Amino acid sequence: MMLVGLTGSIGMGKSTVAQMFRDEGAPVYDADAAVHALYDRGGAAVGPVGEVFPAAVVDGAIDRAKLSAFVLADADALRTLESIVHPLVGQAQLAFLEAARAAGATLAVLDIPLLFEKGGEKRVDKVIVVSAPHEVQRARVLARTGMSAEKFEAILAKQTPDAEKRARADVVIDTGGSLEETRAQVKTVLDALKG
Numbered sequence: 311m312m313l314v315g316l317t318g319s320i321g322m323g324k325s326t327v328a329q330m331f332r333d334e335g336a337p338v339y340d341a342d343a344a345v346h347a348l349y350d351r352g353g354a355a356v357g358p359v360g361e362v363f364p365a366a367v368v369d370g371a372i373d374r375a376k377l378s379a380f381v382l383a384d385a386d387a388l389r390t391l392e393s394i395v396h397p398l399v400g401q402a403q404l405a406f407l408e409a410a411r412a413a414g415a416t417l418a419v420l421d422i423p424l425l426f427e428k429g430g431e432k433r434v435d436k437v438i439v440v441s442a443p444h445e446v447q448r449a450r451v452l453a454r455t456g457m458s459a460e461k462f463e464a465i466l467a468k469q470t471p472d473a474e475k476r477a478r479a480d481v482v483i484d485t486g487g488s489l490e491e492t493r494a495q496v497k498t499v500l501d502a503l504k505g
Contacts, residue, residue: 311410312417312503313433317425318440319469320462321451323485323492327440328421330496337410338419344402345395349374358394363387375456382464396428417503426470426478438499439479441472442486 316331316338318324325342332338348355349372359377360367366377381388403420410418419438422430431437442450451462476482483495 311407311415312435313407314417314419314503315425315430315434315437316419316421316440317423317430317437317475319447319472319475320423320465321447322440322442322472323450324421324423324440326489327438327483327485327492327496328419330493331419331500333493334497334500336417336419336500337406337413337415338421339403339406341399341403341420341422344399347402348395348398349377354398355395359391362390362394382461417500424469426475427468431478436480436503437478438481438483439472439475440483440485441476442484444472446486447472 316324316328318327325340328338328340345355347353349359350356351370353371356367356370356372359372363377363380366372366380368376377391381391407418420430420434422428425431425434425437448462451457451465452459481499483492483499485492
């Protein structure tokens with residue numbers, strides 16, 4: 311089974327592209343959704359994260375905004391959080407891959423925001439980077455609830471620059487145009503990968 315890493319910086323349209331791959335029948339693992347499940351009430355990360363960041367637990371679930379406030383400017387706190395969460399995310403990814411193989415999939419897409427930052431490109435056969443012009447990215451991100459220019463810049467500073475991601479990609483999908491143009495690129499890429 312071919313493993314395809316799908317990544318892109320904040321606001322580039324990666325989630326939209328991931329859904330387009332799903333729409334075309336490709337199994338897609340969503341790392342962000344896996345983290346959300348781990349942080350929800352009853353999730354495997356609530357207990358261990360709550361031991362380190364007790365104020366981040368609200369009504370039996372991790373409050374992502376509160377947790378973000380603890381780790382955004384504190385590299386040590388972020389490393390601690392990652393040491394708890396990344397192994398749990400890895401287990402979820404393995405379960406997804408086992409299910410995709412059992413279903414006879416010949417290709418699986420791993421939607422991983424920090425693919426390059428965490429060395430994940432070494433564990434996939436192909437890397438697709440979702441990108442858009444900076445002004446499009448900025449407008450998308452600043453339209454999000456609770457987002458500020460300062461928070462956007464802080465997030466960008468922790469991500470591999472878009473130009474570097476594009477240079478390291480096997481394929482770049484440009485989401486600066488219409489949804490139809492993006493969907494056409496997804497179909498072309500899938501056909502090439504399956505070919």
